Amino acid sequence: MTPLPRAFYARPTVTVARALLGCLLVHETSEGQVVGRLVEVEAYAGARDPASHAYRRTLRSEVMWGRPGIAYVYLSHGIHACMNVVTESLGRPGAVLLRALEPVDGVALMQRWRGIDALRDLAHGPGRLTQAMGITLAHNRADLVGGPLYLAPGDRPTGPITATPRIGISVATDRRWRFVIRGSSCLSRAVR
DNA sequence: ATCTAGATCGGCT
């Protein structure tokens, strides 16, 4: 499979978020390959988006100013790793949070890593997604162009793309920057 | 030096 080129990521964050739906997240590990199709993402911008970690430029959020096409992985609630892909041109902050995917390949591996069997429960949520895909904090700043962890073109959404407010935030809740493939059985939450 | 809220999850009611 061919990784998405860096130019794919070097665009406005919301544009990248929508374009990521249906794409394949691939991780080639020593234990085998795992692949999932993205069905839910959220866009996080910079200085004008108070819900974004890049609302303040700090040690943790600095990566969001980095090269488009690298990973931003952070620890949520002391427990869960959450994965973003960095967007916009170098020096402009932005990232897309990967919230849910449909298992495509390496399902047995995902089931082992997650400790459960049900397909629709393997990666429906940002913390579950990283666990199912074998992604850890060690992948922070990993380059998604030319490494063992990458995104590749996938089947375009068969259903309509729906935009909703982002989940789990307390500010900027009026922005509809969560994008889902409506009708997927693997969403972290049903729509509307 | 200390405090607190957090882009969550799983179990229980």
Next chain:
DNA sequence: GCCGATCTAGATG
């Protein structure tokens, strides 16, 4: 639906 787990970045004194 509610709650506890678990921990750290970032803010404040």
